[in-house]
Amino acid sequence: MKTFKRLLGYATPLHHYLPEYLIYTIIGIIFGLVNFTALIPLFDLLFNQMSSEKAAQNLVKPEFSLTIDYFTTLFKYHLSALFVQDKMRALVFVGLFIASCTIIANAGRYMSARVITRLRMTMLQRVRNDLYKKLTEQSLSFYHNRKKGDLLTVMSNDVQEIESNVVNAIQIFLRDPFIIIFTFATLFYISFKLTLFTLFYFPISGLVISYISKQLKKKGHWSMSWLSKTISIFEESISGIRIIQSFGASRYMQEKFGNVNHQFIRTSRSMYNQREMASPISEIMGVSVILILIIYGGSLVIGENPTLTGSVFITYLILYSQILQPAKNISTSITNIQKGLVSSERIFDVLDTPVAIQEKPNALPVKAFEKSIAYKNVTFAYEQNPVLKNVNLTIDKGQIIALVGRSGAGKSTMADILPRFYDVQEGTVTIDGTDVRDLKLDDLRGLMGVVSQQAILFNDTVFNNIAFGHPDANLEDVIRAAKIANAHEFIERLENGYETSIGDGGMKLSGGQRQRLTIARAVFKNPPIMILDEATSALDTESEKLVQEALDKLMESRTTVVIAHRLSTIQHASEIIVMEQGEIVERGNHQELLAKGGIYKRLVEMQEFK
Structure with a gap:
């Protein structure tokens, strides 16, 4: 966590990004959810579940208030008014409403993506600048004790790992929890009993992902170490190709490189296999919950005392399925971020190495050589x-x-x-x-x-x-x-x-x-x-x-x-x-x-x- 917080410091000041990102993200989430809930009247219209009697009951315009009930009642009021006049006009109204919500939701997602891209590029620019500044200020003794391959790996691969894992994880952690929270709030609004039944899934999944993450961090250190050795041999071979060929040592160097590369591949394969395990595990658990949900929710629809309509239950299932991908993203990011944090630690190891040659605070200027x-x-x-x-x-x-x-x-x-x-x-x-x-x-x-x-x-x-x-x-x-x-x-x-x-x-x-x-x-x-x-x-x-x-x-x-x-x-x-x-x-x-x-x-x- 300490490494993550320090890395996040490269995105400061966060008020340049966070408020704007959250506004766009919440807009995208809310209109995305409204989009899905509008499926209920759409299904009712398509499957003839809406009658003129029900529509007449909704022809009372509600008084304004900042509540969910006000907006849902207002929507039903306009829909019912159109339904009484012409079913087709009501259907077109629902379609246009869904299309409008889709446009607004995707506009919000696009704008939030632009903000996170700005944050991403700022972080990477600052990290690379700090690394280069540190490397150009270091004394020659620093380079005696460091392999060139290690430094090249830090500047290229490790920085790239931050972009592909840590920054992506930041984006997911700032977005997907809100998706889950708002979606669950909507699900509770639709059916409190059914939603409460499904909550056991998340703590079980979290324990599984936590175990996988700890294993990944350890293997990530080994993988980066072997990659540095691979790049070192590669760089030395390019620089010394004349010597390698003149001494007939091509086969020797090929075997040396092959052995180191084999160790890197073996460690990386194990790490990637374990990392990829997180995604199918979360998906299997999610599908299992959906199946149980269908059985239990179905009983609420077709039981002796039904508490849900078919259109509401179908919409509920569609909404619940929207939780699975964000939950999967979070679990995958928790595992992926471990590899990114390993790279971050290697970067900070270079940045934290003190510069041996320091200028005194009160150093004297000198512009000429006289004696x-x-x-x-x-x-x-x-x-x-x-x-x-x-x-x-x-x-x-x-x-x-x-x-x-x-x-x-x-x-x-x-x-x-x-x-x-x-x-x-x-x-x-x-x-x-x-x-x-x-x-x-x-x-x-x-x-x-x-x-x-x-x-x-x-x-x-x-x-x-x-x-x-x-x-x-x-x-x-x-x-x-x-x-x-x-x-x-x-x-x-x-x-x-x-x-x-x-x-x-x-x-x-x-x-x-x-x-x-x-x-x-x-x-x-x-x-x-x-x-x-x-x-x-x-x-x-x-x-x-x-x-x-x-x-x-x-x-x-x-x-x-x-x-x-x-x-x-x-x-x-x-x-x-x-x-x-x-x-x-x-x-x-x-x-x-x-x-x-x-x-x-x-x-x-x-x-x-x-």
Whole structure:
């Protein structure tokens, strides 16, 4: 119930929906019931149960009052007046009355459906927006501990489950109880004794459905878990199809996927079978009650002292049958909502995960970089695994600092803690003497541009990728950035130039072209601090040359932190920092480090650098 209430909070304020929805719903219900009760005089006319004597008794116009008796008596008055004149006119009157009630009832249902659609779309929009906002604000550590398949399942399937189960259940809970209440009120009005006899059906049905619902919620958790694993393997296979095929592992991955998919299908099959059980059980119980009702009600019609007429009893049965579908809907929704609540819990699990990188309430603005960056006694660990140990480093404005070392030495971490992708456990990282944790996060990251080894681009145009985050950018500035990045020539050769869509992840471009677009994006941002994380390591020789030329232009008059495996690209760095197991073990320029004959020289010799 707590999860349901929280989810309902996404539809607030309810006064924008609830009063309007209830008005339309009640109009639809009342005129629908009036429509059915009008069958009584229709049957009387068709089966010659209305006589001129009975009609004459009703030719007294009632005094106005807001009661059911007034409206029923008024209807009988007009019907009887027409019946006395012409039976056919009376029949036409009843037909037109039923048609009018049908039109009004369906208009009410349609308008109520429009209101609930507005509520549905508002809820889903807010849930998706909150999820996306949370995911884009989370630190990198969050993504280390979450499978991509889980997050994709939450954003797609779990949100869809809310729409198809929870929101539908809300609609049914706001509508069908009123249908049952108003219908029962009408049934009691027609025959109190007969209606009281039928009430035993509902508590028995409720107990059965309650048991099924508890079982469904448990199986729903298992089903969502296996679905996440299925999507994870599927996503990994698409991303790594080249490796799967080159290692001849297609059959292995097919079997792996098949096993996980089998578990998902088996759990889902059991869950769906149990969920579908609710509907036939409620229908069987409903039909059983109808049969008993026919036997018992029939005795009230054909017994020695009949208390019902045939037309009234037939109308009663038709009205009672209208209760069965709403009752069935409610019972089915109670079971279906359990699956939706499981999805809601998974969504709230993501939303409730605290953001590790928080901006202080009194964070300081920063718009420029003036003097230096300083790492002071910095220690950092990933989940108790030490990565940096008491690191001290000062980077003056305008310097090009290269970080080198074996994989796992802590180079990328040094770069990641500068824009606060992670926060250090001990020590401080400062910009112009101010701890980066004391600065406004957007301002801090606004000082920096990042070009990584993997060219991360978006399925959009070349223009929008270069001007990323700046919707008001003009073409001249974009072209200027592309020229500095050695990208303008190949962009002009594209089908639509700067308006060419580059596909998912830039798949329509070569590796070198993609990397030059990321450099153009960094140039366009024009930050005073650049972080280059192995930006050329994945390129061929020709592409590397073009990219390196672009990087050289990019680093002009900027403070730059370069992470490099290809040591030939950083020989002109102001200072080269050699890292080993999270510590700085050597530092100096290229010639100085070669002269020392230490780790740097061995790394150079391993690459046959000359």
